[in-house]
Amino acid sequence: MFKKIILGTLLGLALASPGVSSADVSLLNVSYDVTREFYKDYNAKFAGYWREKTGQTVAVQQSHGGSTKQARSVIDGLEADVVTMNQQTDIDAISAIGKLIPADWRRLLPHQSSPYSSTIVFLVRKGNPKGIKDWNDLARSGVSVIIPNPKTSGNGRYSYLGAYGYALKKQGGDDAQARAFVGKVFKNVPVLDTGGRGATTTFIQRGIGDVLLTFESEVLLIQQESGGAKFDVVVPSLSIEADAPVAVVEKYASKHKTQQVAQAYLEYLYQAEGQELIAKHFFRPRDAAVAARYSGRFPKIPLFTVDELFGGWQKAQQTHFADGGVFDQIYEGKKPGTGV
Amino acid sequence: MAPFFRRRHRVLPGFGLTLGFTVFYLSVIVLIPLSTLFIKTASLSWGEFWNVIGSARVLAAFKLSFLASLVAASINTVFGLLVAWVLVRYNFPFKRIIDGLVDLPFALPTAVAGIALTSLYSGNGWLGSFFESYGIKTAYSPLGIVIALTFIGLPFVVRTVQPILADLPAENEEAAACLGAGRLKTFWKVLLPELKPALWTGFALAFARALGEYGSVVFISGNMPMKTEITPLLIMTKLDQFDYAGATAIAVLMLVVSFLILLFINLINWRTHRILAPR
Amino acid sequence: MGAAIGLLAKTKEVPRTRATTESWLVRLALIALALTFLFFFLLIPLVEVFQKAFEKGLGAYWQAIQDPETRSAIRLTLITAGIAVPLNLFFGLVSAWAIAKFEFRGKNLLITLIDLPFSVSPVISGMIYVLLFGTQGLLGPFLVEHDIKIIFTPVAIVLATIFVTFPFVSRELIPLMQAQGREEEEAAMTMGAGGLRTFFKITLPNIKWGLLYGVILCNARAMGEFGAVSVVSGHIRGLTNTMPLQIEILYNEYQFVPAFAVASLLALLALFTLAAKGIVEWRSNKS
Numbered sequence: 090m091f092k093k094i095i096l097g098t099l100l101g102l103a104l105a106s107p108g109v110s111s112a113d114v115s116l117l118n119v120s121y122d123v124t125r126e127f128y129k130d131y132n133a134k135f136a137g138y139w140r141e142k143t144g145q146t147v148a149v150q151q152s153h154g155g156s157t158k159q160a161r162s163v164i165d166g167l168e169a170d171v172v173t174m175n176q177q178t179d180i181d182a183i184s185a186i187g188k189l190i191p192a193d194w195r196r197l198l199p200h201q202s203s204p205y206s207s208t209i210v211f212l213v214r215k216g217n218p219k220g221i222k223d224w225n226d227l228a229r230s231g232v233s234v235i236i237p238n239p240k241t242s243g244n245g246r247y248s249y250l251g252a253y254g255y256a257l258k259k260q261g262g263d264d265a266q267a268r269a270f271v272g273k274v275f276k277n278v279p280v281l282d283t284g285g286r287g288a289t290t291t292f293i294q295r296g297i298g299d300v301l302l303t304f305e306s307e308v309l310l311i312q313q314e315s316g317g318a319k320f321d322v323v324v325p326s327l328s329i330e331a332d333a334p335v336a337v338v339e340k341y342a343s344k345h346k347t348q349q350v351a352q353a354y355l356e357y358l359y360q361a362e363g364q365e366l367i368a369k370h371f372f373r374p375r376d377a378a379v380a381a382r383y384s385g386r387f388p389k390i391p392l393f394t395v396d397e398l399f400g401g402w403q404k405a406q407q408t409h410f411a412d413g414g415v416f417d418q419i420y421e422g423k424k425p426g427t428g429v
Numbered sequence: 430m431a432p433f434f435r436r437r438h439r440v441l442p443g444f445g446l447t448l449g450f451t452v453f454y455l456s457v458i459v460l461i462p463l464s465t466l467f468i469k470t471a472s473l474s475w476g477e478f479w480n481v482i483g484s485a486r487v488l489a490a491f492k493l494s495f496l497a498s499l500v501a502a503s504i505n506t507v508f509g510l511l512v513a514w515v516l517v518r519y520n521f522p523f524k525r526i527i528d529g530l531v532d533l534p535f536a537l538p539t540a541v542a543g544i545a546l547t548s549l550y551s552g553n554g555w556l557g558s559f560f561e562s563y564g565i566k567t568a569y570s571p572l573g574i575v576i577a578l579t580f581i582g583l584p585f586v587v588r589t590v591q592p593i594l595a596d597l598p599a600e601n602e603e604a605a606a607c608l609g610a611g612r613l614k615t616f617w618k619v620l621l622p623e624l625k626p627a628l629w630t631g632f633a634l635a636f637a638r639a640l641g642e643y644g645s646v647v648f649i650s651g652n653m654p655m656k657t658e659i660t661p662l663l664i665m666t667k668l669d670q671f672d673y674a675g676a677t678a679i680a681v682l683m684l685v686v687s688f689l690i691l692l693f694i695n696l697i698n699w700r701t702h703r704i705l706a707p708r
Numbered sequence: 709m710g711a712a713i714g715l716l717a718k719t720k721e722v723p724r725t726r727a728t729t730e731s732w733l734v735r736l737a738l739i740a741l742a743l744t745f746l747f748f749f750l751l752i753p754l755v756e757v758f759q760k761a762f763e764k765g766l767g768a769y770w771q772a773i774q775d776p777e778t779r780s781a782i783r784l785t786l787i788t789a790g791i792a793v794p795l796n797l798f799f800g801l802v803s804a805w806a807i808a809k810f811e812f813r814g815k816n817l818l819i820t821l822i823d824l825p826f827s828v829s830p831v832i833s834g835m836i837y838v839l840l841f842g843t844q845g846l847l848g849p850f851l852v853e854h855d856i857k858i859i860f861t862p863v864a865i866v867l868a869t870i871f872v873t874f875p876f877v878s879r880e881l882i883p884l885m886q887a888q889g890r891e892e893e894e895a896a897m898t899m900g901a902g903g904l905r906t907f908f909k910i911t912l913p914n915i916k917w918g919l920l921y922g923v924i925l926c927n928a929r930a931m932g933e934f935g936a937v938s939v940v941s942g943h944i945r946g947l948t949n950t951m952p953l954q955i956e957i958l959y960n961e962y963q964f965v966p967a968f969a970v971a972s973l974l975a976l977l978a979l980f981t982l983a984a985k986g987i988v989e990w991r992s993n994k995s
Binding site: 466515521535545586691 | 807886
């Protein structure tokens with residue numbers, strides 16, 4: 090009897106759970122952490138555009154979380170129509186492990202399916218008391234650096250690869266030198282927060298560290314919120330391009346019969362209105378005209394990509410961030426591999 | 430009923446029914462879902478399994494998690510008893526409200542607790558700066574982890590001891606007093622033995638809860654590998670690499686070890702209980 | 709049934725003679741020590757939460773909890789606790805009866821298994837349901853075939869919540885019922901009372917405070933659980949976010965006032981259940 094009660098309640102909940110919305114179509118956009126503000130605005134804009142074009146009302150539901158965690162949820166059955174991530178490996182995983190997205194997803198939309206990008210810059214305390222100008226200053230003794238944990242956060246990974254790439258390019262070093270350099274930088278990290286926004290809190294609210302490394306979009310947002318009174322932005326001599334790949338989750342979209350609107354949703358990101366909104370939210374637009382209009386916002390930095398220097402994300406992930414990889418070796422001493 | 434159970438005359442009804450339901454519900458809610466951990470881990474070979482759990486990083490995290498949980502649970506046992514005692518026996522202003530506050534650690538989402546504690550105990554928080562002036566680093570050190578774990582485990586001992594303490598008959602204490610025992614002696618010889626099962630239970634629960642805690646600790650610990658990195662965080666990093674089997678391997682080991690510790694505690698508890706109150 | 713009445717009376721405040729209480733100095737010292745401990749570990753974090761919640765005044769607080777997404781999170785949390793707590797309450801009573809009133813082999817094993825959900829990391833508590841119901845999980849192919857969605861729906865949230873709050877009532881009652889023994893129930897049974905009647909008339913009054921504490925703890929945890937729920941929820945805004953998840957979202961959006969406002973609501977819910985306990989206590993003392 091109790092079994093019946095349990096089953097009954099669960100069944101009732103299951104029936105009540107699917108999102109019954111009054112819209113003609115609804116989309117689920119599974120995204121990473123720091124895009125909430127952007128997609129809130131974008132969804133409203135897209136809904137207007139879509140109504141004008143087709144007469145349909147569209148409701149876009151949002152889910153946000155750590156990029157990799159979100160990818161895992163999609164693989165495990167979170168039925169997203171579109172995914173908008175901050176790292177290609179996450180969409181690759183949905184494609185390879187979940188078999189939900191065609192393997193050539195990068196070719197389905199312009200710019201390797203990434204409608205905007207960002208980069209890693211520095212935020213220092215007002216007046217820059219430690220005189221931090223470039224990546225090599227991060228390795229100086231006595232400088233305290235806040236970087237989120239590369240094992241659990243996208244901007245931690247980009248920051249790490251940025252430092253590594255700097256050593257390869259600027260110091261003309263080889264891998265061994267780059268490793269030593271990155272090791273020195275991370276020796277200066279007193280706290281490894283699990284997420285980007287946690288690191289921001291540590292730097293701003295706890296007052297720990299001389300410099301915070303995070304996405305340019307985050308840094309500009311902080312500057313806007315705090316009115317630029319407490320912090321200065323430091324732009325290094327070069328940095329890493331952090332692109333934000335997007336894809337339609339073919340399998341779920343076809344199940345929900347939403348391929349068309351999902352595709353349009355992503356394509357609209359590349360159009361002038363979408364790009365404008367992107368720039369407004371401090372992400373670097375791809376559209377030249379929009380970029381020119383917002384050029385004051387985005388300093389010109391020579392950017393290198395993960396593909397250029399690290400042979401693609403898959404390889405970078407394997408060499409640097411997998412268990413026993415280069416990053417782990419910084420903390421575990423010089424032991425190669427995962428051996429005991 | 431099989432001969433597995435000691436046959437004796439039972440006056441009370443419902444043994445088969447209640448035990449049956451207990452086992453059924455336990456299986457559906459706990460055992461079957463937990464078995465997936467073992468199934469997933471079984472996809473690893475022994476070598477791979479040892480590789481995962483035998484690495485220096487994992488061992489350091491294990492040591493930290495167990496030690497910090499042990500310390501936190503011990504603090505909670507001593508102070509939990511004290512708090513329960515004061516709440517049950519004495520009257521003072523705002524007692525009701527304070528009684529209510531005891532449950533707060535459960536009601537507060539662990540992430541909020543972690544954020545609140547970190548802002549209090551970090552170098553520029555007012556408790557943190559106080560400790561720092563004596564050269565003690567609280568947040569971002571093992572001590573910070575102990576603080577967070579003490580916070581989240583606090584209600585267990587208080588709430589297990591409270592009802593028993595309230596129910597203790599006054600006669601025993603009166604008898605002890607008549608026989609000339611002082612209060613302290615009465616406490617040690619008469620009250621404490623009665624409270625022991627509840628104290629052990631509270632300790633076990635607080636310890637077990639502390640072991641697996643993730644949300645509050647990641648904020649305050651600083652997560653430095655080999656130093657302040659807890660085991661649940663390692664599980665998370667494995668998951669972020671889509672390494673489900675590696676994650677479940679660590680989880681399984683944690684589960685087995687804490688199961689053994691809990692079993693051990695329950696056994697002692699049961700034995701002392703039997704000696705005290707033979708039925 | 710005289711014994712039962714005797715025990716009931718005992719749960720009331722017993723006027724203590726000088727021989728069975730401590731000198732005022734000791735009492736004061738103990739109270740001071742306990743309060744100091746609670747001050748540092750409970751009160752200050754709580755004050756911190758409320759202070760942050762009201763930082764921008766009452767208006768901002770009110771606005772924060774009016775937000776539709778927050779509202780739906782509150783609703784989901786209440787529904788979840790409303791299902792999980794009664795189920796675990798019932799289980800607690802049944803299992804405590806079996807364990808405390810009877811002797812059988814394997815009892816310690818059973819108790820330890822009941823404890824287990826506490827020692828499982830919340831992350832894992834969520835993950836096991838993903839491993840079970842996820843598309844890549846054990847039952848995944850079956851569920852996909854029949855188009856049954858469990859994971860990333862409120863059903864999964866309820867299941868995970870039941871799991872993490874599983875032991876509360878049971879573990880609260882077992883030591884209590886063991887301490888009370890079974891003589892009273894046996895007496896009632898031999899006097900001809902039925903099983904259920906004995907339970908409601910003898911056992912329940914004896915354990916009611918323990919039961920209440922168990923329910924309160926269970927409820928508080930059910931509403932406050934973050935880790936496990938976070939893994940199985942899917943974080944769809946307005947649909948599968950519970951209050952703790954909503955707090956995290958708000959906090960990560962740098963909306964500190966709304967985040968702590970929702971957190972303070974959770975704390976208030978806990979205090980609310982306690983007020984309810986106070987009323988029950990007061991009424992039972994009166995009658």
